[in-house]
Amino acid sequence: EIVLTQSPATLSVSPGERVTLSCMASQTVDSFLAWYQQKPGQAPRLLIYDTSKRATGIPARFSGRGSGTDFTLTISSLEPEDFAVYYCQQYTNWPLTFGGGTNVEI
């Protein structure tokens, strides 16, 4: 099973700041990595797939990069609606696995 480790667990930031979240895989996932945003009481929402492709309707301030085992999600300028928990997920191997999440808070 591929283990995904996200860091930091919690990130305290202010609107307008640039934020970079990390996701590290225990073995290579090639480029088969996705990112999701989840707000309290809501279902997760797909942000990024294939490491760097934005899902439909996702603002350009969200970007993803990386390869192999090290990946990042960057929010170029944090908007008030971006405060949420972010999860990474690999889909190179079964079982599909998620990281533990990063809580981006004020």
Add this chain to the structure above:
Amino acid sequence: QIQLVQSGAEVKRPGSSVSVSCKASGGTFSKTVITWVRQAPGQGLEWMGGIVPIFGTPNYAQNFQGRITITTDESTNTAYMELSSLRSDDTAVYYCTMVRGVITPNFFEHWGQGTLVTVSS
């Protein structure tokens, strides 16, 4: 616009079974991958299993083997997840997801609103 609408919250006794449905609209149901993901209270996301409706053979996570059944009804664009031998630690929100295309393993493009299943005596 694809929408996934799940059935309502359930309260179940330990040892019983639960069935959660997920009805899709706004897209071609058969040429997709349907996956179920759960989230225990205050916890992260856990993949449970998935199915490609046109192939019909589900793929289950090891943790749920023997307890989970995922099926689809293409005539109604509805997917079902049944979990048996429920325990208190099965208390969670259960999500159905869909991604267009039939390539697996997959990510999760569209999500249902979630169904809270509470297991309590």
